[in-house]
Amino acid sequence: MRVAVISDIHGNAHALDAVLADVARERPDALWCLGDLVGYGPRPNRCTSLVASHADICLAGNHDLGVLGTIDIDEFSHDAAASAHWTRDVLEPEARDFLAGLSPERVTARAGLYHASPRSPVWEYVVSAEAAEAALADTTAPVVLVGHSHIALAILQSGEAISGGLAPADTEIELGRGRWLLNPGSVGQPRDGDPRAAWLLLDFRAGRAVFRRVEYDIASTQAEIRERGLPAGLATRLTLGA
Ligand code: ZN
Secondary structure, three states: OEEEEEOOOOOOHHHHHHHHHHHHHHOOOEEEEOOOOOOOOOOHHHHHHHHHHHOOEEEOOHHHHHHHOOOOOOOOOHHHHHHHHHHHHHOOHHHHHHHHOOEOEEEOOOOEEEOOOOOOOOOOOOOOHHHHHHHHHOOOOOEEEEOOOOOOEEEEEEOOEEEEEEOOOOOEEEHHHOEEEEEOOOOOOOOOOOOOEEEEEEEOOOOEEEEEEEOOOHHHHHHHHHHOOOOOHHHHHHHHOO
16 A cells, blocks of 8 residues: 655645645555645645545644634744634635544554644644654554654654654655654645655555655745735745745
């Protein structure tokens, strides 16, 4: 079974279109999405409908839940809160209904999927070896998939040893060597210094995974952010991948 994993789309339709085109070329058996379809970005309805029609599994992220009002957005940063309020106003009933049916975690026979982490599926940022070790200790899944930090990661637990870290474009790993915590990176707002849209191809049959990056039309998403009066910083950070 070959699975494409995407996360943190954040209303960036140009990035999502580019990723879905790249995914289609690989003809995977399934598409899994780790949440945060909306928030920050200018095209929440289109992104939600694209994910709804393409994904076999989809989780809810903190931004999705914040926009729905399921969680409090008081803890959001200024730009995140401002875009959550804007998204609430423009979100169409179909998109709202789809998001309302999602959960921030899902365990399958092959992997545990969490928007943020097993112990805190909505909020915890897993960006250190310690946090990854704790996340792996909370599950028995051979592969733990997380999003939320917008940073592509591949961390391996083999016996007592923890290794790995950032997973830049074209990083390839062997799944059989131990238990893995993997973050595909973000489709719509990467924060690991590479502004290209990120996704992960998991090949369970061949026992390997590849971290992919795709160029997309950043300027068009930035223009849409400005047209809608969303905070300007949400546009500039896309160029930086930060
Ligand atoms: Zn996110």
